[in-house]
Amino acid sequence: xxxxxxxxxxxxxxxxxxxxxxxxxxxxxxxxxxxxxxxxxxxxxxxxxxxxxxxxxxxxxxxxxxxxxxxxxxxxxxxxxxxxxxxxxxxxxxxxxxxxxxxxxxxxxxxxxxxxxxxxxxxxxxxxxxxxxxxxxxxxxxxxxxxxxxxxxxxxxxxxxxxxxxxxxxxxxxxxxxxxxxxxxxxxxxxxxxxxxxxxxxxxxxxxxxxxxxxxxxxxxxxxxxxxxxxxxxxxxxxxxxxxxxxxxxxxxxxxxxxxxxxxxxxxxxxxxxxxxxxxxxxxxxxxxxxxxxxxxxxxxxxxxxxxxxxxxxxxxxxxxxxxxxxxxxxxxxxxxxxxxxxxxxxxxxxxxxxxxxxxxxxxxxxxxxxxxxxxxxxxxxxxxxxxxxxxxxxxxxxxxxxxxxxxxx
Amino acid sequence: xxxxxxxxxxxxxxxxxxxxxxxxxxxxxxxxxxxxxxxxxxxxxxxxxxxxxxxxxxxxxxxxxxxxxxxxxxxxxxxxxxxxxxxxxxxxxxxxxxxxxxxxxxxxxxxxxxxxxxxxxxxxxxxxxxxxxxxxxxxxxxxxxxxxxxxxxxxxxxxxxxxxxxxxxxxxxxxxxxxxxxxxxxxxxxxxxxxxxxxxxxxxxxxxxxxxxxxxxxxxxxxxxxxxxxxxxxxxxxxxxxxxxxxxxxxxxxxxxxxxxxxxxxxxxxxxxxxxxxxxxxxxxxxxxxxxxxxx
Numbered sequence: 001x002x003x004x005x006x007x008x009x010x011x012x013x014x015x016x017x018x019x020x021x022x023x024x025x026x027x028x029x030x031x032x033x034x035x036x037x038x039x040x041x042x043x044x045x046x047x048x049x050x051x052x053x054x055x056x057x058x059x060x061x062x063x064x065x066x067x068x069x070x071x072x073x074x075x076x077x078x079x080x081x082x083x084x085x086x087x088x089x090x091x092x093x094x095x096x097x098x099x100x101x102x103x104x105x106x107x108x109x110x111x112x113x114x115x116x117x118x119x120x121x122x123x124x125x126x127x128x129x130x131x132x133x134x135x136x137x138x139x140x141x142x143x144x145x146x147x148x149x150x151x152x153x154x155x156x157x158x159x160x161x162x163x164x165x166x167x168x169x170x171x172x173x174x175x176x177x178x179x180x181x182x183x184x185x186x187x188x189x190x191x192x193x194x195x196x197x198x199x200x201x202x203x204x205x206x207x208x209x210x211x212x213x214x215x216x217x218x219x220x221x222x223x224x225x226x227x228x229x230x231x232x233x234x235x236x237x238x239x240x241x242x243x244x245x246x247x248x249x250x251x252x253x254x255x256x257x258x259x260x261x262x263x264x265x266x267x268x269x270x271x272x273x274x275x276x277x278x279x280x281x282x283x284x285x286x287x288x289x290x291x292x293x294x295x296x297x298x299x300x301x302x303x304x305x306x307x308x309x310x311x312x313x314x315x316x317x318x319x320x321x322x323x324x325x326x327x328x329x330x331x332x333x334x335x336x337x338x339x340x341x342x343x344x345x346x347x348x349x350x351x352x353x354x355x356x357x358x359x360x361x362x363x364x365x366x367x368x369x370x371x372x373x374x375x376x377x378x379x380x381x382x383x384x385x386x387x388x389x390x391x392x393x394x395x396x397x398x399x400x401x402x403x404x405x406x407x408x409x410x
Numbered sequence: 411x412x413x414x415x416x417x418x419x420x421x422x423x424x425x426x427x428x429x430x431x432x433x434x435x436x437x438x439x440x441x442x443x444x445x446x447x448x449x450x451x452x453x454x455x456x457x458x459x460x461x462x463x464x465x466x467x468x469x470x471x472x473x474x475x476x477x478x479x480x481x482x483x484x485x486x487x488x489x490x491x492x493x494x495x496x497x498x499x500x501x502x503x504x505x506x507x508x509x510x511x512x513x514x515x516x517x518x519x520x521x522x523x524x525x526x527x528x529x530x531x532x533x534x535x536x537x538x539x540x541x542x543x544x545x546x547x548x549x550x551x552x553x554x555x556x557x558x559x560x561x562x563x564x565x566x567x568x569x570x571x572x573x574x575x576x577x578x579x580x581x582x583x584x585x586x587x588x589x590x591x592x593x594x595x596x597x598x599x600x601x602x603x604x605x606x607x608x609x610x611x612x613x614x615x616x617x618x619x620x621x622x623x624x625x626x627x628x629x630x631x632x633x634x635x636x637x638x639x640x641x642x643x644x645x646x647x648x649x650x651x652x653x654x655x656x657x658x659x660x661x662x663x664x665x666x667x668x669x670x671x672x673x674x675x676x677x678x679x680x681x682x683x684x685x686x687x688x689x690x691x692x693x694x695x696x697x698x699x700x701x702x703x704x705x706x
Contacts, residue, residue: 046636049536179680208683212631212640213433216675216682219425219555239536239632247542247630249549249556270536270632 029071029332032101036076037063037320040092040117041107041132043081046210046236049266051132051312053079055107057303058317061296066324071331075324078102084209086116093120103333104129104323107316111135111182118144125335127342129323131315134234134262135185136398139362143405146339148361151315152284154186156367156396157261160282162193164369164389165228165259173259174226175204176217176241178233186232186261202226207233214241218248222256230259239267246275264310268384273375276384280371285311285351286385289368292350308382318351319363355393360405364393425555426672432561434668435568436623440641441648441660442572443619446579449655450592450612453503453514458620459642460522463635465491465624467529470540470633480543483625491621492614499613504606522638529635537632564626571622572661579657588612647690653703663701 039059041051056079063075078100082089089108096102097120105121108114109132121128122144129148130138136155138147173194177183183206191201202224205217218241221229229250231241238260250256260267263281287297287308296317300309309317326341327333339361347355352365370385378384440462447455468490469483478486498521506513542560549558579585591598591605599605624637631637648667652659667686674685693701 044530044535046535049534205679207679210640211683212637213429215429215432215561216426216672217679219422219429220676222556223422223425236536236632236634236636243539243632244630247558247560249558266536270539272539274541275539 030073030327031103031333033073034076034101035070035073035104035324035327035333036078036100036102037104037106037323038093038096038100038102039077039079039106039316040082040089040096041079041109042084043079045084047084047109047132047234049270050235050264050310051107051109051316054300054304054307054309054313055131055316057300058309058313059106059320061300061303062317062320062324065321066328070324070327082108082110082113084110084113086113089113090116090120093117094124097121097124097126103127103335104320106320107132107312109133109312111138111185112180114138115142115181118142118147121146121335127323127335127339129316129319131312131319134182136189136403137181137185139358139360140398140404141406143360143403143407145361145407146335148319148339148342148357148363150319150363151311152262152282152367153362153397154182154189155398156284156391157186157282158189158193159396160367160369160391161259161261161280162190162230163197164280165230165257166194166197166199170228170257170259171199172226173199173201173228173230174221174224175201175230175232176214176221177204177206178237179206179208182234183232187230190230190232190261204232207237209237211237212240214244215248217241218245218250222248222250226256228257228259230261232261234262235264235267238263239270242267242271242279243275264312265308265382265384266310268372269307269382273373273378273384276372277374278372280369280388282391283311283368283370283385284365285309285314286368286370286387287314288383288385289387296350306381314351318347318349321349322347358400358403360400360403360407362397362403364397366393367391367396420554422554422676423673426676427669428552428555428557428672429675430669430672431665432565432668433671434665435565436627436641436664437645437648437668438572438661438664439568439623439626440620440645441652441664442575442657443616443623444645444649445652445655445657445660446575446619447613447616448649449657450588450616451503451507451609452511452592453506453518453613454511455613455616456515456519456642457498457522457525458518458617458645459638459640460525461491461495461617461620461638462624462627462641463529463638464494464525465621466540466628466631466633466637467533467624467635468621469625469628470538473540474538480625480629484622487625488618488621491624492618495614495617496610498617499610503613504610522642526635526639533635535634535636537634537637540628540633542629560629564630567626568623571619572664575619576657576661644686647686649700651686651690651693651700653700656700656702656704659700659702 039056042048043052068075080092104127106129111133114133127146131151134154136153139149175187177187260279260281268276297308326338330337330341343357355365357363368387369389370387465487468487472478472483546560549556595605648663652663674682
């Protein structure tokens, strides 16, 4: 017993020694003779199903395409849970970069956490691939030369769903807004879009993150008399508010429509089609659109309990793959060099064809306006969306000038 | 249009008060179970939220795996959760009665984390949908608001349970034994009453109440591993405000705070999550034993 304990301690000491000496050896082309990818997201809270382990699986699938090796050295993937707390997220990022030799940070849903991590990666000149977070500030006033915003953002959601609803006659809006960075930004982007399209905003109510009962907020939305109730929230909050809106007959009366500004495939799955049917939403990815997407998603599903990927998870694959290609092309994992290379190369994979990255790190790719199918239209599990319209990337995302990113202008 | 109360149209105010009452029903039902357990066993049952979540999951599993519907679950789920409670009490809690309260709290907190972790691992966090039973779908237009029938049913069911429990403990012979057993277990045992079994059953009953609340909650909220965590802290605040161990206190405070929270959502929604805790702090300063508690 004692001998085994001793051996364990010795082994642990050895491991610590190896890790500590890692950065010191970083003189070759790859720091630490490896490319280390850190997937940082919510693995246990309300956003765990839209990213979580699925994003890590997607990153692994990208690495496997390279045979888990790059420039002859191994690719390593580590994961951590930021618990939706900006301080925990930025501490983890700092520790990863400073002590563990992590070269690139992936996913980071929750705009509040992403904004904090962006500060760290900017300072450390580390590549940051964002699929989970929404706020358009990440490529706006809070942009970074090594930060990339991949799957979607609040601007694209507002343009997609906001404009479509106004065009269908939903002129007056009332917002249910998640009370933190993301919700505020989504509300403000959507309000701007609604007004631009000739609509009005009657009011908004700020709801605490992770609210279990939305009924009083829904009642306020109901009494506002607005034609459209815009849900500027995400994940568990969106699920609860849609479910309870159905319960309170918000949409049955025919006077009000729900606009889910950010709805993930995992949300629709959790709600069930009978509750979610006919919701209009904007997404950056849907698995059942072409053969390539279907094939990839099927492989993903086999490793993730049969679940089809959300746009966050598919985006994580695409971003990691593009990053690795850039490392290969640049012959180094030095942050700024790889970031510059990534912006030079077009993004071409199952997620997007001929995607371009702006100087502020925004990936310009097509977005899709979709409608959730009725239970009678769905042919089987995960057959949830009907794609109404492709929103060209140039229309969906803000231009470099509009974004307000100062670094990019230099 | 017409007159307003503090700048809020009366329809909106009535609506919010009614909603507050509905939320209060859950607070009351859960804090009732906690009060029964604390009052009789002196155990601060931190696993209560996890057991409430379990009640919802059991009814979801009954429906999806065995095709057993809502009405049977209303009976079966609390029994199953109650049995889990018996197991918990017999194997773990019973060993801690002689120690400080703190040990029971730590144990049940640990149990809660394990139960929640297990469900989270198995089912993810987005939750599972549970349909509203056929007979309770639709709703009534009350003029000032649309009241879903199901929510009306929740208020009635919770009131009946609260009243029933209070009667059973304060007005029946069994309740008298129970109260006597907590005052002086040795003496009651000397009269030939099996005190340990009574304690086990009391714990099982308190836990079953949590399970019942879970079944009631399933059609309203997503059946999610996190649903207990979201609620339990508020419920503890309710129990502290009402006075630890006071059954009447738990029920009255449960409904009262539900109403108050409803009002906050009208006047200052951002504060709706913390208003209960502000009140708790104030009550603790003025009357540390709680509104209905007795100083020891």
